[in-house]
Amino acid sequence: MLLIASTSLGWHAARVPSTARERARADLTAEITDLARTQLATVGATGLSLRAVARELGMASSAMYRYFPSRDELLTRLIIDGYDALGAAAEEADDPTAPPAQRWLAVCRAVRRWALAHPHEYALLYGSPVPGYAAPRDTVPAAARVGVVLGRVLGDAARAGLLPDAPGRTPTLVSSETAEVLGGDHPSLDDGVRARALLAWSSLFGAVSFELFGHFVGSVVDADAFFDHAMQDLSGLLGF
Amino acid sequence: MLLIASTSLGWHAARVPSTARERARADLTAEITDLARTQLATVGATGLSLRAVARELGMASSAMYRYFPSRDELLTRLIIDGYDALGAAAEEADDPTAPPAQRWLAVCRAVRRWALAHPHEYALLYGSPVPGYAAPRDTVPAAARVGVVLGRVLGDAARAGLLPDAPGRTPTLVSSETAEVLGGDHPSLDDGVRARALLAWSSLFGAVSFELFGHFVGSVVDADAFFDHAMQDLSGLLGF
DNA sequence: AGGTCTGCGAGAGCACCGCTCTCGAACGGC
DNA sequence: GCCGTTCGAGAGCGGTGCTCTCGCAGACCT
Numbered sequence: 001m002l003l004i005a006s007t008s009l010g011w012h013a014a015r016v017p018s019t020a021r022e023r024a025r026a027d028l029t030a031e032i033t034d035l036a037r038t039q040l041a042t043v044g045a046t047g048l049s050l051r052a053v054a055r056e057l058g059m060a061s062s063a064m065y066r067y068f069p070s071r072d073e074l075l076t077r078l079i080i081d082g083y084d085a086l087g088a089a090a091e092e093a094d095d096p097t098a099p100p101a102q103r104w105l106a107v108c109r110a111v112r113r114w115a116l117a118h119p120h121e122y123a124l125l126y127g128s129p130v131p132g133y134a135a136p137r138d139t140v141p142a143a144a145r146v147g148v149v150l151g152r153v154l155g156d157a158a159r160a161g162l163l164p165d166a167p168g169r170t171p172t173l174v175s176s177e178t179a180e181v182l183g184g185d186h187p188s189l190d191d192g193v194r195a196r197a198l199l200a201w202s203s204l205f206g207a208v209s210f211e212l213f214g215h216f217v218g219s220v221v222d223a224d225a226f227f228d229h230a231m232q233d234l235s236g237l238l239g240f
Numbered sequence: 241m242l243l244i245a246s247t248s249l250g251w252h253a254a255r256v257p258s259t260a261r262e263r264a265r266a267d268l269t270a271e272i273t274d275l276a277r278t279q280l281a282t283v284g285a286t287g288l289s290l291r292a293v294a295r296e297l298g299m300a301s302s303a304m305y306r307y308f309p310s311r312d313e314l315l316t317r318l319i320i321d322g323y324d325a326l327g328a329a330a331e332e333a334d335d336p337t338a339p340p341a342q343r344w345l346a347v348c349r350a351v352r353r354w355a356l357a358h359p360h361e362y363a364l365l366y367g368s369p370v371p372g373y374a375a376p377r378d379t380v381p382a383a384a385r386v387g388v389v390l391g392r393v394l395g396d397a398a399r400a401g402l403l404p405d406a407p408g409r410t411p412t413l414v415s416s417e418t419a420e421v422l423g424g425d426h427p428s429l430d431d432g433v434r435a436r437a438l439l440a441w442s443s444l445f446g447a448v449s450f451e452l453f454g455h456f457v458g459s460v461v462d463a464d465a466f467f468d469h470a471m472q473d474l475s476g477l478l479g480f
Numbered sequence: 481a482g483g484t485c486t487g488c489g490a491g492a493g494c495a496c497c498g499c500t501c502t503c504g505a506a507c508g509g510c
Numbered sequence: 511g512c513c514g515t516t517c518g519a520g521a522g523c524g525g526t527g528c529t530c531t532c533g534c535a536g537a538c539c540t
Contacts, residue, residue, distance in 0.1 A: 205446055
């Protein structure tokens with residue numbers, strides 16, 4: 001609960017470990033999450049066990065609860081880290097000087113590459129929500145990073161005049177906050193293209209999930225080529 | 241293992257329970273799966289417990305293993321039933337006399353409606369694969385039903401001359417078996433449109449999964465309208 | 481009809497899990 | 511140097527999947 005209190009504090013200077021005790025605590029917390037991540041990568045989310053982490057760390061399982069109030073909290077930590085790693089991969093893949101179609105494809109490829117390299121972690125992010133039902137609030141900003149990158153591609157394309165003007169005759173489908181992320185106000189961006197952007201976003205993850213979860217087995221012969229082809233079709237949907 | 245042997249037999253007459261013992265066994269098996277399904281609907285797949293089903297049924301947990309060799313086998317049974325229920329809903333929603341765009345939208349709506357009505361069951365089908373990794377072989381035919389319906393819509397549209405001729409200048413992306421399901425041989429069906437069909441298929445489930453798993457929260461204001469809009473965009477991708 | 485064979489349910493038990501509580505030791509600020 | 515805080519360990523609770531054994535009862539065969 002001290003952890004929760006300190007993170008909920010606006011005064012982020014308290015986050016920096018100053019005393020030796022805080023240093024040790026931060027180190028052990030990191031060690032736990034690292035070990036939990038490797039265990040997640042091998043046995044998956046359902047097989048991740050607090051006791052196994054403790055065993056591997058050479059300490060009592062009960063001591064684990066000094067650092068994470070529950071197994072779900074540990075999972076939440078891994079989820080946030082996963083979203084951040086994926087978001088960073090997407091951001092790094094985006095070259096703002098390239099034409100929109102290339103940027104779109106590059107980001108999609110980065111997402112797929114990360115997913116294939118971290119299948120269990122990806123499943124934890126985009127598979128069935130494992131804890132109760134709703135994702136904790138603190139995961140939202142990290143989860144949004146890939147969407148922000150894709151939104152930037154769309155907005156840049158619009159501002160560069162690479163998109164035709166939109167008819168603007170669609171009902172309100174997208175929230176104003178999300179519209180802001182998807183390029184903001186621009187004559188070539190109406191709610192129709194914003195909805196298509198959201199569709200393309202979910203389609204990207206639909207394709208990656210289907211490949212990773214085996215739904216394409218027996219249908220797709222060349223996964224790499226199919227994915228590129230599919231993502232180019234989606235970019236056509238966006239007007240690129 | 242008797243169950244497995246009998247289902248793997250080509251001679252399906254052995255499936256019909258003749259003796260009183262087989263009747264009782266079939267009844268109890270059905271009772272177990274029914275009870276497991278309701279428990280799945282309430283506590284989800286991870287919370288589904290063999291012992292709880294046994295408790296509710298008033299019998300020892302060890303007796304459960306006379307009917308299902310493991311919890312995963314019970315899960316597999318529920319998965320197959322789920323695929324079949326979803327497939328039946330899709331088939332029932334498809335009106336072969338309607339124009340392709342309407343058929344496509346109707347099937348998509350049926351899939352979404354079923355998913356919203358059975359969220360945990362849907363998560364079991366299209367979320368993270370819960371048992372080890374690969375889906376058991378016997379789930380494949382049931383899992384294919386929705387795809388078959390969508391493939392029939394595409395094939396019918398092609399045979400009715402409602403699709404433009406395809407350039408046919410794309411590398412082989414789709415397996416021949418799947419190509420057969422997606423309308424077979426026709427001048428307006430090349431591997432490009434087949435790949436787009438696979439993309440649209442995965443995009444449908446990507447959109448449904450995103451909505452169900454909460455990734456659209458805060459972005460989409462009218463889920464019904466957004467879904468219809470998105471599915472119509474996808475049907476445009478198919479040439480409807 | 482009697483004997484055997486087979487499927488069935490129950491119980492005990494194993495190893496594991498998340499989580500709680502308590503207690504003694506070590507540490508750090510006053 | 512004292513005292514409060516933090517920490518790790520241990521025992522324990524209720525739960526899980528799964529195994530093994532045993533006794534019963536229905537089914538089958540002679």
